[in-house]
Amino acid sequence: MLRVGVVGYGTIGKRVADAVTAQPDMTVAGVAKRSANYEAATAAERGYPLYAADPDRAGSFRAAGLVLAGDVDDLAAGADVIVDATPAGVGAENAATYAAHGTPAVFQGGEAADVAEVSFCARANYDEAVGAASARVVSCNTTALARLLAPLDEAFGVEKARVTLVRRGGDPAQTGRGPINDVVPNPITVPSHHGPDVGTVLPDVPVDTLGLKVPVTLMHTHGVNVTLERPPEADEVRDLLAGESRIALVPGWLGVDGAGKLKDLALDAGRPRGDLWENCVWADSVAVRDRDLYCFQAVHQESDVVPESIDAVRALAGTATAAESVARTDAALGMGLSFGAPGYGDGPTGRPVSVGVDGATADD
Amino acid sequence: MLRVGVVGYGTIGKRVADAVTAQPDMTVAGVAKRSANYEAATAAERGYPLYAADPDRAGSFRAAGLVLAGDVDDLAAGADVIVDATPAGVGAENAATYAAHGTPAVFQGGEAADVAEVSFCARANYDEAVGAASARVVSCNTTALARLLAPLDEAFGVEKARVTLVRRGGDPAQTGRGPINDVVPNPITVPSHHGPDVGTVLPDVPVDTLGLKVPVTLMHTHGVNVTLERPPEADEVRDLLAGESRIALVPGWLGVDGAGKLKDLALDAGRPRGDLWENCVWADSVAVRDRDLYCFQAVHQESDVVPESIDAVRALAGTATAAESVARTDAALGMGLSFGAPGYGDGPTGRPVSVGVDGATADD
Numbered sequence: 001m002l003r004v005g006v007v008g009y010g011t012i013g014k015r016v017a018d019a020v021t022a023q024p025d026m027t028v029a030g031v032a033k034r035s036a037n038y039e040a041a042t043a044a045e046r047g048y049p050l051y052a053a054d055p056d057r058a059g060s061f062r063a064a065g066l067v068l069a070g071d072v073d074d075l076a077a078g079a080d081v082i083v084d085a086t087p088a089g090v091g092a093e094n095a096a097t098y099a100a101h102g103t104p105a106v107f108q109g110g111e112a113a114d115v116a117e118v119s120f121c122a123r124a125n126y127d128e129a130v131g132a133a134s135a136r137v138v139s140c141n142t143t144a145l146a147r148l149l150a151p152l153d154e155a156f157g158v159e160k161a162r163v164t165l166v167r168r169g170g171d172p173a174q175t176g177r178g179p180i181n182d183v184v185p186n187p188i189t190v191p192s193h194h195g196p197d198v199g200t201v202l203p204d205v206p207v208d209t210l211g212l213k214v215p216v217t218l219m220h221t222h223g224v225n226v227t228l229e230r231p232p233e234a235d236e237v238r239d240l241l242a243g244e245s246r247i248a249l250v251p252g253w254l255g256v257d258g259a260g261k262l263k264d265l266a267l268d269a270g271r272p273r274g275d276l277w278e279n280c281v282w283a284d285s286v287a288v289r290d291r292d293l294y295c296f297q298a299v300h301q302e303s304d305v306v307p308e309s310i311d312a313v314r315a316l317a318g319t320a321t322a323a324e325s326v327a328r329t330d331a332a333l334g335m336g337l338s339f340g341a342p343g344y345g346d347g348p349t350g351r352p353v354s355v356g357v358d359g360a361t362a363d364d
Numbered sequence: 365m366l367r368v369g370v371v372g373y374g375t376i377g378k379r380v381a382d383a384v385t386a387q388p389d390m391t392v393a394g395v396a397k398r399s400a401n402y403e404a405a406t407a408a409e410r411g412y413p414l415y416a417a418d419p420d421r422a423g424s425f426r427a428a429g430l431v432l433a434g435d436v437d438d439l440a441a442g443a444d445v446i447v448d449a450t451p452a453g454v455g456a457e458n459a460a461t462y463a464a465h466g467t468p469a470v471f472q473g474g475e476a477a478d479v480a481e482v483s484f485c486a487r488a489n490y491d492e493a494v495g496a497a498s499a500r501v502v503s504c505n506t507t508a509l510a511r512l513l514a515p516l517d518e519a520f521g522v523e524k525a526r527v528t529l530v531r532r533g534g535d536p537a538q539t540g541r542g543p544i545n546d547v548v549p550n551p552i553t554v555p556s557h558h559g560p561d562v563g564t565v566l567p568d569v570p571v572d573t574l575g576l577k578v579p580v581t582l583m584h585t586h587g588v589n590v591t592l593e594r595p596p597e598a599d600e601v602r603d604l605l606a607g608e609s610r611i612a613l614v615p616g617w618l619g620v621d622g623a624g625k626l627k628d629l630a631l632d633a634g635r636p637r638g639d640l641w642e643n644c645v646w647a648d649s650v651a652v653r654d655r656d657l658y659c660f661q662a663v664h665q666e667s668d669v670v671p672e673s674i675d676a677v678r679a680l681a682g683t684a685t686a687a688e689s690v691a692r693t694d695a696a697l698g699m700g701l702s703f704g705a706p707g708y709g710d711g712p713t714g715r716p717v718s719v720g721v722d723g724a725t726a727d728d
Contacts, residue, residue, distance in 0.1 A: 014632065036617060036619075037617070037618055037619035037620075038618040038619060038620055038625065038628075038629045038632065039632065041618065042629075042632040042633065045633075060617075063617065064617045171624075172582070172624045172627060172628060173624040173625045173627075173628040174624070175621055175622050175624060175625070180545075181544075181545045217624070218536070253400060253401070253424075253427065253428050254401055254402040254405065255401035255402060256401075256402055257539050258539050260535075260536045260537040260538070260539060260581070261402065261537045261539070263536060263537075264402075264536060264537040265402045265406075267636075267637040267638060268378065268402065268403065268406040268637070269406065269409075270636070272631075272634070273631040273632070273638070274631060274637070274638060
């Protein structure tokens, strides 16, 4: 049983902790947080021992009646692996603490690539992280790009990908973020850093990216172009993507016209926090013209790196192969085309499932 | 066991069906929907027999492989009580069908008051609906106002309430609604219809309301003023509201600064769909100046009428008193100050709970 310490208990950290709890081979050693708020109350309620990420603010926990078990140093000492989900730049400050205890550490994509020995996406380069002292799970957008491009490259050869990333301005709970009413080229320089970041896990697939920020909080949306070496029919692409466990192909008959309905669907399906761990690719958007493949995909920035963080823990610990870890993570979380429940999705052929009046599914 | 038919399986209907399933004394007889989409797939997945709300569109179910059990007439014939959660105006068209079968029916607040024998809010006038043939659960905003004003009137006497309703423009999945970037007085006439609607369930409490629509989807927010006959201290008001099962008093230390964090908190707590059935009143906003009480409350438009719809079913069926029904509904859903989990809320005195490091709560 791997004891996992989670440092930083915000949007990503709280999801990683719950995902750790769902795994058959992991347990939460504790979670570190800077100050007491509703998320700290959740952590205590879930039975996660609380550690002070910032000793100067430990008083806020005492004032709220929340008991602390120690600080980040204590947590690093007592954990087999650390997942650092602190804000960008803080992970780099924490790295020495983890190293001092010889505790392998998983960092998030907000950190610079040199924070860890290897950058990581399970679909792209799991094996490179096996036995390493540290790994950096690439960002939500980069993860989604790598998941999409890896199978396309294997099946059809990617000559070059060009992707416009229409990024959410902030998360639903982030009241201080913008823009409120603008479309902001961000970064203004082209190509953006996302393409090179894909190169840290898929070095042989050239990707140029353009980044924008828009006034939404639910998901990122990618306008994707991939020039292929051996162009297939659109249906072959749909079949390929439908076979990927971390890509959800969204059939047209569901009537899902945007991120709002995707999230509503996830909530209806009983997904924890309405999370969508998979890339959501609209089946009707998949098109091939000459050697150019096009599609739209939506990316849930709060959760798509969560299963990758779980896999990274096993890779560093050396306790599972890529196939074993991905299968175990996916089964524990309830990943899949079905959005967590049979009846939603369709088979790899795009054919809707048959759902009987008694709710039993005919072919699931 | 009351067999409840749900006609209209959208934002409210799907939540009512799940809430019915959670009750110890009710079961879902079936749900009627106009056309096949992701929500219809959910209904089938959950084992709710599907009925065609619009026979002209029944083909969309067949095309999706979803089997229909009949139409609304069939559902009305086979149910003990109907909850009609169709779009505004459709309930009035359906009323004759329910009446023809002698099936008591609960309508929603989008309908005109004369759609039913009585308008309904459990906290205000449960007894008036006992044994009636039909009841109309007042709208989300009206429900929230009645829940707040009923206890204030009982405890301190309400001379007059004046409330500005800052309303969400649409629900998260409604991509066709606006405004995108405006504050729209709506209705432009003052006072708005909401105040008189409160009068249908609390006739002796005068309320003037002003309505606006803003570019948010998460919740409504009310700026509340209540002129009281016997003005209390602010802490007395907090104690009073903390004692109401369908009002959640949000303490300041949680760091919840808006609807985004309220919804995030609800998702963290594992609430189904992140629903907030309670009025959420910011404890720090409660103030009394002379005889004027002020506060802010947030209202989750997708879910606050759900427990009321459940209570209305029991009232029409005559199977429970108000106290019995509210207690049963609240227990089945997991209602309460704690947002579904001990450790979030604070006691009626505003004192934070003590949460041990092992996650056990000291005073829950």
